[in-house]
Amino acid sequence: MRNVIVTGGSRGLGLAIASALAAGGDRVIAVARTETDELRSAAQEVERSGRGAVHFRGFDLTDIDGIRGLVAGLRKQFGALYGLVNNAGLGMHGLLSMMRDGDIERLVRLNTVAPVVLAKYVLRSMMVERAGRIVNVASIVASGGYSGLTAYAATKAALIGFTRSLAREVGSLGITVNAVAPGFIETEMTRELTQADRERIERRSALKRLAGPEDIAAAVEYLLSEKARNVTGITLTVDAGSTA
Numbered sequence: 001m002r003n004v005i006v007t008g009g010s011r012g013l014g015l016a017i018a019s020a021l022a023a024g025g026d027r028v029i030a031v032a033r034t035e036t037d038e039l040r041s042a043a044q045e046v047e048r049s050g051r052g053a054v055h056f057r058g059f060d061l062t063d064i065d066g067i068r069g070l071v072a073g074l075r076k077q078f079g080a081l082y083g084l085v086n087n088a089g090l091g092m093h094g095l096l097s098m099m100r101d102g103d104i105e106r107l108v109r110l111n112t113v114a115p116v117v118l119a120k121y122v123l124r125s126m127m128v129e130r131a132g133r134i135v136n137v138a139s140i141v142a143s144g145g146y147s148g149l150t151a152y153a154a155t156k157a158a159l160i161g162f163t164r165s166l167a168r169e170v171g172s173l174g175i176t177v178n179a180v181a182p183g184f185i186e187t188e189m190t191r192e193l194t195q196a197d198r199e200r201i202e203r204r205s206a207l208k209r210l211a212g213p214e215d216i217a218a219a220v221e222y223l224l225s226e227k228a229r230n231v232t233g234i235t236l237t238v239d240a241g242s243t244a
């Protein structure tokens with residue numbers, strides 16, 4: 001069974017990704033601070049199906065110094081790590097001039113530093129196996145430009161730059177590195193958006209609707225599949241044509 005770490009796997013996009021990968025036969029290790037009932041139910045459903053598995057590991061990814069130990073523990077418990085989906089992230093809305101410095105620092109730590117450091121340690125396992133897949137969950141905001149999401153956009157644009165360079169660095173070892181850029185998806189992160197905001201995004205999208213968590217999960221599943229063996233360094237946008 002392939003071992004795949006999905007950060008932020010307890011709810012929202014991460015939960016959809018974890019469920020889809022486990023349903024496809026992977027052993028998913030969902031990392032988040034708190035386990036949710038939804039994740040427990042997903043794990044039970046996977047167990048009943050007799051295919052794949054979902055495990056929860058509680059960890060605060062802003063504890064950068066603890067990441068090395070986290071990865072060592074997972075390797076010891078589950079064996080070689082095949083996949084890493086860097087999905088955990090914080091969305092922070094607000095005018096830059098009004099943001100607290102500490103909040104900006106926390107955002108960068110979770111959205112950018114943690115995925116880079118996590119990839120560093122997981123890569124060591126992948127390099128031994130000469131196989132592996134890394135998928136970074138970015139955002140259309142990384143390239144689009146959205147007032148009120150400046151610091152968040154900086155963290156996501158950084159992930160895309162990281163993806164492209166790391167793809168070059170580890171390609172010869174049989175490891176692929178890609179990003180997925182979701183458009184607006186209804187999760188806890190976006191609960192503050194009004195019905196009017198949602199309708200406006202739908203109206204402006206090419207397909208006149210929103211993408212859902214299952215669409216992001218399908219993109220990640222593809223990038224981790226054999227079918228994507230020759231795909232690396234890309235950013236796959238999944239936004240129902242919001243940026244088309």
Ligand SMILES: NC(=O)c1ccc[n+]([C@@H]2O[C@H](COP(=O)([O-])OP(=O)(O)OC[C@H]3O[C@@H](n4cnc5c(N)ncnc54)[C@H](OP(=O)(O)O)[C@@H]3O)[C@@H](O)[C@H]2O)c1
Binds near residue numbers: 011091
């Ligand atoms: N929703 C959208 O419209 C959208 C659009 C583009 C990109 N994205 C990106 O997609 C990813 C998932 O977003 P989402 O909408 O699913 O968000 P969400 O519903 O808020 O879920 C965030 C996940 O990250 C975990 N997390 C948060 N802080 C953490 C920490 N310090 N340590 C470990 N885990 C932590 C959360 O669990 P705990 O709180 O229990 O730790 C949760 O599992 C994010 O990277 C986001 O930027 C989302």
